[in-house]
Amino acid sequence: MLSDTLHASAAAAEAFPIGQVRAQFPALGVGDRIYLDGPGGTQMCAPAMTAMLRHLETGTANLGGAFSTSVETGALSDAAHAAIADLLGAAPEDIAFGPNMTTLTLSVSRALAREWREGDEIVVTRLDHDANVAPWLLAAEDRGATVRWLDFDPDSGVLRLDTLPALLGPRTRLVAVGGASNAIGTLNDVAMIAELVKAHSDAILFVDAVQSVPHVATDVAALGCDLLVCSPYKFFGPHQGVLWGRAELLEKIRAYKVRPAADRPPARAFETGTPSFEAQAAVIGTIDYFDRLGAHFAPGAGTRVERLRSAFQAFQAYEVLLSKRLLDGLHAIPSVKLWGPPTTSGRVPTFGLTLANCRPDRAAEALARRDIFAWSGHFYAVEVVARLGLSESGGLLRLGLCHYNTAGEVDRTLNALEDIAAHAL
Structure with a gap:
C-alpha cells in the first residue's frame, strides 16, 4: 500500500502542470530571471493582483x-x-x-x-x-x-x-x-x-x-x-x-x-x-488560485478545504522532485557545504549553503550577475547562524525553491554554483 502511494505521488509530481502554473505569475516572464528568493517573499500570482x-x-x-x-x-x-x-x-x-x-x-x-x-x-x-x-x-x-x-x-x-x-x-x-x-x-x-x-x-x-x-x-x-x-x-x-x-x-x-x-x-x-x-x-x-489548482488535481473534491489540500499535496510532491535534483547537484560540488537536513526528508525546499572559497555575499552577487536571485547573510535567523558558528564569516547563501520553479532553473543554478566555486578566491 505504501509503495502504491509513493508511486502515485511521484507520478503526480512528474505530471505537474508547471507551464500553467508559471503563466499565473507575470514576474516570471520578465527577462530570464530565476527566483530563488522565495523564503524572503514569493512573487504574487495574477489572480491576487x-x-x-x-x-x-x-x-x-x-x-x-x-x-x-x-x-x-x-x-x-x-x-x-x-x-x-x-x-x-x-x-x-x-x-x-x-x-x-x-x-x-x-x-x-x-x-x-x-x-x-x-x-x-x-x-x-x-x-x-x-x-x-x-x-x-x-x-x-x-x-x-x-x-x-x-x-x-x-x-x-x-x-x-x-x-x-x-x-x-x-x-x-x-x-x-x-x-x-x-x-x-x-x-x-x-x-x-x-x-x-x-x-x-x-x-x-x-x-x-x-x-x-x-x-x-x-x-x-x-x-x-x-x-x-x-x-x-x-x-x-x-x-x-x-x-x-x-x-x-x-x-x-x-x-x-x-x-x-x-x-x-x-x-x-x-x-x-x-x-x-x-x-x-x-x-x-491567492486562495482562488490554489482552489483552481486543487480542482485540477482533485476534480471530484467537494469543498474548498479539500481542493486546497490537494493543491498543496501536489506542490509538495513537485518540490520534492526539484529538491532532490538540487541536492544531488550540490553534493557533487566539493566546496559546497549544505547545512541542515541532508535529504528531502524533514525539510521544506529552503537550502542554507556555504562555499569553502567564497563568502556568501560574494556568491549571491555572482549569482545575481547571472540573473539568479538568492539571499545571503542571516535572514533574521540570528540564533541559527550563531549556533552554526557562521556569524563572523557572513552567514549562509540561501536558495529557496517553490512550485513555480523548474528543473531547468535548478540545473542552471547548479552550473552557476560550480563555476563560482571553481573561480572564486
Missing part, C-alpha cells in the same frame, strides 16, 4: 457604513477571513489580519505577557527567525520571566526535542517554535512538540508557520497548537500577516486595543486600525 485592482477600481471604504462601498468592503473582508480559515483548517472568526507576522507577534506577546509574573518561564528555540524570538525575550524582560532555550543539532539541523520535557514545568507560560526554519529548511514536528508541551505543562504553544505554510498543507487542529502566524506574501499573495488562535484562548487574551473595538470578536481585536482591504482582496485571489 486582479482581485486587488478590482476592489480598488469598484470603490473601497471603511466598515460600518450603510452605503454600498462600505457594505461591499465588509463582505470582502469576511470572505478574506473565510478564505484564510479554509487554508489553515480553521474557523473565520478565529482569524486576524495584520500588516505582517512580526507586528502581530509583538502585539500578541504584549497581550499574553500582561498575565505573566516574575519567575514565570518561557521557551524559545535557537532555530527560529528572530520575529519568533525577540518579541518573547522583550516580554520576558518586561515581566521578569525566565527564558529557557531549546537547542538544535548543528549537524542535522533538527531541534533537540529529547531535551524539551526538561525545559517545561508548572511555571512555563509559553513555548514558541517555528513550523520550518527560514535559514536551513528544517520542517519541525509541531504535532509532537504540542504533545510534549501539553504533557509537561499548561503552556501556550505559539507557532511561526511563515515558512511551512507555503509548502505543506496546514491544519491547525492536527498540529495541536494554540496560536499560529503566517504571511501571505510568502505564499504568492500580498503583504499581510495572519494570526489564528484557538477560540477559547482568544476569549481570554486581553489584547491592547482602542475602546470602540471592545465589542469586536476576540481575534479581530488584534486588527488595530483600518486594515488594507485591497490586500485582503488579494488574499482572496
Whole structure:
C-alpha cells in the first residue's frame, strides 16, 4: 500500500502542470530571471493582483457604513477571513489580519505577557527567525520571566526535542517554535512538540508557520497548537500577516486595543486600525488560485478545504522532485557545504549553503550577475547562524525553491554554483 502511494505521488509530481502554473505569475516572464528568493517573499500570482485592482477600481471604504462601498468592503473582508480559515483548517472568526507576522507577534506577546509574573518561564528555540524570538525575550524582560532555550543539532539541523520535557514545568507560560526554519529548511514536528508541551505543562504553544505554510498543507487542529502566524506574501499573495488562535484562548487574551473595538470578536481585536482591504482582496485571489489548482488535481473534491489540500499535496510532491535534483547537484560540488537536513526528508525546499572559497555575499552577487536571485547573510535567523558558528564569516547563501520553479532553473543554478566555486578566491 505504501509503495502504491509513493508511486502515485511521484507520478503526480512528474505530471505537474508547471507551464500553467508559471503563466499565473507575470514576474516570471520578465527577462530570464530565476527566483530563488522565495523564503524572503514569493512573487504574487495574477489572480491576487486582479482581485486587488478590482476592489480598488469598484470603490473601497471603511466598515460600518450603510452605503454600498462600505457594505461591499465588509463582505470582502469576511470572505478574506473565510478564505484564510479554509487554508489553515480553521474557523473565520478565529482569524486576524495584520500588516505582517512580526507586528502581530509583538502585539500578541504584549497581550499574553500582561498575565505573566516574575519567575514565570518561557521557551524559545535557537532555530527560529528572530520575529519568533525577540518579541518573547522583550516580554520576558518586561515581566521578569525566565527564558529557557531549546537547542538544535548543528549537524542535522533538527531541534533537540529529547531535551524539551526538561525545559517545561508548572511555571512555563509559553513555548514558541517555528513550523520550518527560514535559514536551513528544517520542517519541525509541531504535532509532537504540542504533545510534549501539553504533557509537561499548561503552556501556550505559539507557532511561526511563515515558512511551512507555503509548502505543506496546514491544519491547525492536527498540529495541536494554540496560536499560529503566517504571511501571505510568502505564499504568492500580498503583504499581510495572519494570526489564528484557538477560540477559547482568544476569549481570554486581553489584547491592547482602542475602546470602540471592545465589542469586536476576540481575534479581530488584534486588527488595530483600518486594515488594507485591497490586500485582503488579494488574499482572496491567492486562495482562488490554489482552489483552481486543487480542482485540477482533485476534480471530484467537494469543498474548498479539500481542493486546497490537494493543491498543496501536489506542490509538495513537485518540490520534492526539484529538491532532490538540487541536492544531488550540490553534493557533487566539493566546496559546497549544505547545512541542515541532508535529504528531502524533514525539510521544506529552503537550502542554507556555504562555499569553502567564497563568502556568501560574494556568491549571491555572482549569482545575481547571472540573473539568479538568492539571499545571503542571516535572514533574521540570528540564533541559527550563531549556533552554526557562521556569524563572523557572513552567514549562509540561501536558495529557496517553490512550485513555480523548474528543473531547468535548478540545473542552471547548479552550473552557476560550480563555476563560482571553481573561480572564486
